[in-house]
Amino acid sequence: MMLSEEMLAIAEENLQAHLEIVKEDEEIKSLIKPMQIWITSASVPICYHLIPLLASGEVFGMTTEISIHLLDTEQFKEMLCSIVMEAEDMAFPLLRSISEHTKTDQAFIDADIVIVLDDVLLNLEVQSLENYIREVSEICQVYAPLIEKNAKSGVKVISSGKTFANLKATMLRMYGTSIRPENIIAISTSWESAAKAMLARKLNMNTAGVKDVIVWGNITGSNYIDLSHAKLYGYDCAIRGPPNFQRPLLNMIYDSEWIHSELVSAQSTLSSRVSRGRGMLPAHAVATVLRYWYHGSPSEEIISVGILSEGQFCIPEGIIFSMPVRLQNGNWEAMTELEINETTQKVLGRLAHELVQEKLVALKEINEMHPYEAE
Structure with missing residues (x-):
């Protein structure tokens, strides 16, 4: 049993100790x-x-x-x-x-x-x-x-x-x-996300299950959506597997006509939708890339980001070009180990030409953009 006076004294000591801890926490917080x-x-x-x-x-x-x-x-x-x-x-x-x-x-x-x-x-x-x-x-x-x-x-x-x-x-x-x-x-993740959603609707599946769609080139200009490395997770088909089981996307879209013709026209619709957006999608894209930049992107997953070209994939140096990267430890690394087919390589040449022309006009080295001439 304890007398009331002793209890009050202990309570007062506890209060003072608590106030000192709070003050110390505030001082530490002010230094951060x-x-x-x-x-x-x-x-x-x-x-x-x-x-x-x-x-x-x-x-x-x-x-x-x-x-x-x-x-x-x-x-x-x-x-x-x-x-x-x-x-x-x-x-x-x-x-x-x-x-x-x-x-x-x-x-x-x-x-x-x-x-x-x-x-x-x-x-x-x-x-x-x-x-x-x-x-x-x-x-x-x-x-x-x-x-x-x-x-x-x-x-x-x-x-x-x-x-x-x-x-x-x-x-x-x-x-x-x-x-x-x-x-x-x-940031090219807005295009990447919108393209995944378009493909998911075509396949009648969850957008989150579409991975490794690559956006090449000029993010808000001429770009190319590359499906050659795209994969599907959790796709409802005859073959089932664990959560990490994936299928190549191009093997699952049997409508080759849609891939080669309608996808191109669908991209113009995609462009219009991205440009008319109310800001939710690009805001999410910025936040996502920032999170990956500071904490790393998902292991083995391809992320498209506009980075400085240093000659990767035979792209001219000195322009910011959207390409596949991985982000780890606060740095990005172009995924140069990916194989690029001849068709994609030709497209990259056209896309790079547009960005080089923009840069030259901005620097007042030329007055007008010159059209691309294939070799």
């Missing part, structure tokens, strides 16, 4: 710097869908706090403020802070990640494609030096959006020479 994420053109729908994915903990882990910085022009300040307030109201445990910015000269301070969403609204009846390309180049000439000056030395730069995803990444590399080339990528 959250990951700084900057998003440009933050008024676009992609950003609105991306914020909850980043703040949920699924991308960087449940112990990594983040601070999000939304950058856009002064005309979108009110919209940015609304997004900030809504994100704060959601009280994400890992979101240390979120803020809006309209002064470009203060952009990218201490950035760990920069997500470039800037688009130019294409209307070829108003001005030529070349003028839009030069407009993209001008945007990158502003961003690249600021990233070099203000961001952390190991900053990761991601290009996404509906237009010129590859070109933006290429120009940021050209104008930001001190940014590590391997840290600038373009």
Whole structure:
């Protein structure tokens, strides 16, 4: 039995000990710097869908706090403020802070990640494609030096959006020479996911069971969906196996006419659907690639990402080109061991030509894009 006075004294000691522990935890927490994420053109729908994915903990882990910085022009300040307030109201445990910015000269301070969403609204009846390309180049000439000056030395730069995803990444590399080339990528996972869904509907199966579809080339321009390595998991057919049992996709689509003709026309429909999307799909694509970049992509699975060409697959060097990669330990590696047939190799030459032409126009080395001439 214990006297009331003794119990009160012990309770007081316990309270003081608890308060000291809480204070110590807060001091330690204040020393931990959250990951700084900057998003440009933050008024676009992609950003609105991306914020909850980043703040949920699924991308960087449940112990990594983040601070999000939304950058856009002064005309979108009110919209940015609304997004900030809504994100704060959601009280994400890992979101240390979120803020809006309209002064470009203060952009990218201490950035760990920069997500470039800037688009130019294409209307070829108003001005030529070349003028839009030069407009993209001008945007990158502003961003690249600021990233070099203000961001952390190991900053990761991601290009996404509906237009010129590859070109933006290429120009940021050209104008930001001190940014590590391997840290600038373009997101092609939206196309990859949409193509898998199209194939799953054709096969009447779950989209998640379609793997290793490759997107080659210009993500928001001319690209090629390669099914030569695609596999199906959990497909309802005569042969059954364990969960890791897979079947080659081309062996399961018996309608060869659909593969050789309708798939091409279906790609134009796919392009239209991707470009008209409300932002959920590209936001998911950005979050997925970021998660793979920091924690590794699934073992033995092919992921398509726009990366700097160093001559892989006979693609010209110096352009950002979507190709198959694996991501491990914070790095990507082109899957050069994959066999590429002659037909695909010819297509890659045409796709590379378009990206080289875009780069030359952006650098003002040529005035007009020249059509591709097959050898």
